[in-house]
Amino acid sequence: MKILEINKLKKFYDGKLILDIPHLEIQKGEEISLLGFSGAGKTTLIRTIAGIEKEDEGIIVVNGANNFSYSQQDYCKQVGLVFQDHALFGHLTALENCTIAQIKVLKKSKAEAIEFATHILDRVGMSEHMHKLPKQLSGGQKQRVAIARTMTMQPQILLLDEPLSALDATNKNKFSSLIESIRNEGVTIIMVSHDVEYARANSSRCIFMSAGQIIEDLQTEDFFNKEGTEEKAEYLNSTKYIRRNHV
Numbered sequence: 001m002k003i004l005e006i007n008k009l010k011k012f013y014d015g016k017l018i019l020d021i022p023h024l025e026i027q028k029g030e031e032i033s034l035l036g037f038s039g040a041g042k043t044t045l046i047r048t049i050a051g052i053e054k055e056d057e058g059i060i061v062v063n064g065a066n067n068f069s070y071s072q073q074d075y076c077k078q079v080g081l082v083f084q085d086h087a088l089f090g091h092l093t094a095l096e097n098c099t100i101a102q103i104k105v106l107k108k109s110k111a112e113a114i115e116f117a118t119h120i121l122d123r124v125g126m127s128e129h130m131h132k133l134p135k136q137l138s139g140g141q142k143q144r145v146a147i148a149r150t151m152t153m154q155p156q157i158l159l160l161d162e163p164l165s166a167l168d169a170t171n172k173n174k175f176s177s178l179i180e181s182i183r184n185e186g187v188t189i190i191m192v193s194h195d196v197e198y199a200r201a202n203s204s205r206c207i208f209m210s211a212g213q214i215i216e217d218l219q220t221e222d223f224f225n226k227e228g229t230e231e232k233a234e235y236l237n238s239t240k241y242i243r244r245n246h247v
Contacts, residue, residue: 001027001028002025002026002027002028003026003027003028003062003063003156003157003188004024004025004026004049004060004061004062004157004188005023005024005025005026005059005060005061006021006023006024006025006049006058006059006060006061007022007023007058007059007061008021008022008023008057008058008059009021009022009024009048009055009057009058009059009060010055010056010057010058011044011048011053011054011055011056011057011212012056017212018041018044018212019041019044019045019048019055019212020212020213021045021058021212021213021214024207024214024217026157026188026190027188028156028186028188029183029186029187029188030188030189030204030205031179031183031188031189031191031202031203031204031205032188032189032190032191032203032204032205032206032207033191033193033198033199033202033203033205033206033207033220034046034190034191034192034193034207034209035193035194035196035199035206035207035208035209035235036208036209036210036215036235037210037231037235037238040209040210040211040212041209041211041212041213042192042209043084043161043162043192044212045209046081046159046160046161046190046192047081047161048060049079049157049159049190050079050080050081050159051067051075051079052081062075062078062079062156062157063078063156072105073105073106073107076101076105076106076153076155077106077153077154077155077156078155078156078157079155079156079157079159080150080151080153080155080157080158080159081150081159081160081161082143082146082147082150082158082159082160082161082163083146083161084161084162084163084165086134086142086143086145086146087146088134088142088145088146088149089134090133090134090135091133092133093130093131093132093133094121094126094129094130094131094132094133094134094137094145094148095114095117095118095121095130095131097134097145097149098113098117098120098121098130098145098148098149098152099113099114099117099152101149101152101153102116102117102152102153105153106153113152116152117130117148117152118130120148120151120152121145121148123148123151123181124144124145124147124148124151124178125144125174125178126141126144126145126148129141129145139166139167139171140167140168140170140171140174140175143163143166143167143171143175144174144178147160147163147178147182151182155187156186156187156188157187157188157190158182158187158188158189158190159190159191160189160190160191160192160193161192162192162193162194163175163191163193164193164194164195164198165194165195172195172198176198176201176202179202180202191203194239195239196224196236196239199220200220200224203220204219204220205217205218205219205220205223206218206219206220206223206224208223208228208229208231208232208235210231215228215229215231215232216228216229216232224236
C-alpha cells in the first residue's frame with residue numbers, strides 16, 4: 001500500500017534550485033535510509049515532507065490526500081519529524097515535553113495526555129526519567145524522549161534526521177530495537193543518516209541523493225552489492241564502508 005507519493009517537487013532558496021524530485025513513492029511499512037554527502041538535500045526533503053519547509057512546486061500526497069488538504073491536527077497524525085538536535089523544551093520535563101503537543105494540537109485533556117505520554121515513555125525505556133529536565137539526560141536519553149514525543153501524535157510516517165550521529169554502540173543497539181518495534185506496528189520510517197552500516201543492516205531500501213536530486217533508489221541489497229555512480233562509490237568509501245562479498 002502506497003503511503004507517500006511525491007510528484008514534480010521543487011524547492012528554491014534565494015532563486016537557487018535546492019530540491020528537485022520528479023517522482024518518489026514509498027510503501028507503508030518500509031524503512032528508508034536517505035544517504036548522501038552533507039548538503040545533498042536529505043534534511044530539506046524530510047522537512048518538506050513534514051511541512052516545516054514549504055514546497056515551491058509539485059505535489060506531496062500522504063495516505064491518498066494532498067498535504068495541503070490536511071488540517072495541522074490531522075497532518076500531525078500522518079507525519080512526525082524527530083529533529084537532529086532533539087528540539088526538546090529545556091524548561092519542561094520529559095513527560096511535559098511529551099504532553100504539550102497532545103494538549104495544544106490534538107486538544108486532549110491534560111489527564112489523557114499524561115496517561116498516553118507515560119505509556120509511550122515506558123515503551124521507549126524512559127519511564128524512570130520522565131520527571132527529569134533535558135539537561136539531566138544523556139544524548140541517547142534525549143533522543144528517546146524526542147522519539148516518544150513524536151510518537152505520542154501516533155504518526156503513520158516517522159521522519160528522523162541523523163538519529164545516530166551522537167550515539168555510542170550501546171545506544172545504537174537500543175535505537176535499532178526501538179525503531180524495529182515501531183516499524184512492526186506498521187509505521188513507515190524515513191531516516192537521514194551517514195551510518196551506512198546501520199542502513200545496510202536495517203533498511204528495506206536506500207535512496208542516494210546529490211544536489212537535491214535522487215541519484216539512486218534501490219532495495220538495500222542491490223544498493224550495496226551492485227555497481228552505481230562514482231559519487232556513491234566515493235561516498236561509501238568516505239564512510240569507511242567495505243562492501244561484503246567484494247573484497
